[in-house]
Amino acid sequence: MTTFKYVLRDMGRLVVNHWILGMLTLITAAVMLWILGITTLFSLNVENLLSRLESELTIQAYVKKGSDVERVSQQIQALESVYSLKAYSPAESLSRLQEKMGSQSRALDLMGDNPIPWNFEIHVKEAGQVEPLVSRLTAMPEIEDVVYAGMVVRRISALSKVASHVALIMFVLSVVITALVVYNTIHISLYSRREEIGIMYLVGATRTYIATPFVLEGTLLAFLGALVAVGGIVLTYFPGIALLQANLPFLSSSLIGDTHIIGRFCFLLAGFGATLGWVCSYIVVARFMHSVTRPE
Amino acid sequence: MKIVFSGVSKVFDPDIVALRDITLKINKGEFVYVIGATGSGKSTLLRLITRELLPSRGMVAVGSVDLRGMRRADIPYYRRDVGLVAQDFKLIPTLTVYENIAFVMEAMAVPSKIVSYRTNEVIEQVGLWRRRFMKPAQLSGGEQQRVAIARALANSPSLFIADEPTGNLDYRTAADVMKILFAINAAGVTVVMSTHNQNIVNASRQRVIELAEGRLVRDEASGGYFD
Structure with a gap:
């Protein structure tokens, strides 16, 4: 518990000391996770619509x-x-x-x-x-x-394939960009404190004690980015759905507008953001610590 | 804490021989000066003791532990019993005097009340009470060296390694630092100190180990710089 208190305090110091870099990471992560969320919702809606059409075939x-x-x-x-x-x-x-x-x-x-x-x-x-x-x-x-209905079948089938491919590409791109941004932020943060980390290790701090604040920093930034993305989704998705329902009423039954489902989706997205941040930070910190603490 | 070097050589890539076949023993509670010209291997010898380096050949043992076989995860725990003071102080620039010293205990999960008590105690011991909330950059070289000593003292180590601790200091400040080191030694702590300072070595007549081009050329129980 005592260690956890110290580690949390050190993480706070890291965030404050590198706040500009942190803000940039948070904003980039938020934008990429928003794109990821909106793309996923779009693809789920298309999937829903296509399944409805398919069920009528x-x-x-x-x-x-x-x-x-x-x-x-x-x-x-x-x-x-x-x-x-x-x-x-x-x-x-x-x-x-x-x-x-x-x-x-x-x-x-x-x-x-x-x-x-x-x-x-x-x-x-x-x-x-x-x-x-x-x-x-x-x-x-x-x-x-x-x-x-041969032509309809061919079109729906093609559209379904395109929609899945676009969604997959957007998903992979968003994940890769978010991961790279978090990875680089933590790497810069570590590199700028390379000497301090060496001193900490020299005076008896364990690698876990030194590394944990950096891992928490990456996780926190990605999680906050995901929360901002969730806010952005709530602010853009529901008005978008309302607009579609007003202008294309025949789509109404195929659009996902249930707040419970969207709430769950947002919860998953926030969790995904935090997990992605944790994984990226962990990898970069583990690699860095291994190289810094290796005896000559 | 006893230190044993047995046939130790250290070679850096590419083929730079820093130490050649060093065999020596330092007993618990001794005060030892390590002297020699720049590049003679003094720092390498000390860095082998702190396990920053591994010997290319031979064995280094501290206490009853052969440092060659120490797992990387155990190194921090070993270092907590070794106070280290370097010529360039090795203080964390973003932390205050208090935080730099408290850090070594926090890393050991010592409760904050004890950390606070012990940190204040060692700050007073090295005479930096009025500077405790300053950052290293706001202190003079002598003051920074005293912070480094206070940090090394915080865990009450049984071995104190000082790599040219007076190298950047004027004579008066260096004498102050030496007073602190002698006091630490008087409390039973083994002190191994590398230095170029003839006056200090000649004034105190402690054991002297002299290195030249990586070889042990003199090991005298109560020597001076040029004896």
Whole structure:
């Protein structure tokens, strides 16, 4: 406890003595973590929107007359990418079609006998699985025809890939830049006190005692940067969501606006900032202390 | 604390021989001067005792511990029993006199009340009470050296290493510093001091170890500078 008190005091001295450098680190960490947070939220929203669209994507597979519907249903259900499958009899299909056509359903009477065969409405897990599944269905001898929104599927699938790649690149960039900034700050802080550190070691201070204030300084700066980033996210994300909801109401159900979820996300971001600061500081301090305290 | 050098050589890269085959023994409670020209190996000998350096050959033992086998994690604990005073004082410039001295005890997790009591005690002992809240840069060379001595005294060490402690000081100030060192020795602490100061060595007639080009050329029980 006594040691902890001294170490905390020494960390305070470090922060005060290098306050300009500390402020620069804090601001850079805050900006990078804000970008990281906003990018992650953007990507989560896109993911949410795409999953909604994907869940609405259906494949309609029509069975040849005279085929064993039950057997074909089991064969399709056994396919890995099939999320759900529902079979519709010709009568059910006609009634659904009439429902969809509403007042124009009388036109169907002109067709005479019901021409719609048994068919399956199939849902997949991801948009990217639609086309391979369609190929497999088309190859089945019992399937007469397969109908699906090909262009929409390709676009959603491409958009999903782009969104994940952009989010990943932004994530990696933000983490690397924040890590580098914290690393360099602590390195400069250590280097400027190289002689003092040597003296401390010479008069009996352990490496842990000398190093801990530096590790705490890096952790504190990154944590404070993360708190500022969290403030920035709260101030920019909710107004942004409100603006989107007002202008693009069809997106409303896909946007993450739950304060509980965002609160949790911010908590994680602050923790991530502190952890990143701790890891970077620990690495630089450990390397530095090893070189400074090595006997010749 | 007894010190033993047995066949010790120290070679720095590239092939600079600082010490050659030194064998000597310093008994507990002795006061020993290490003399010799610049580059004769005095500081290297002292730095081997403080475990800043490792011998290239031979063995250095302090007390019952062979310093060659000491783990790096144990070095700080060993140094807490070794008071060190250097010619360039080695004070932390951002800390006050009080903080510089208190630091060595804080690093040992000594409770703050004891730190405060002991720090004030040693500050008084070296006569710097009115300077205790000043930074090293605000003090004269002699005062800085007294801070370094006070810091070395704070942990009540059993061994005191002084590397040219009077090197930057005028005669009067040097005499003050020597009075403090003799008082420390009188309390039973082993003192090993390197110096160029003939007057000091000649005046006190203690044991003298003389080095020349890294070799031990004289070891006299009660010698002078040029004996």
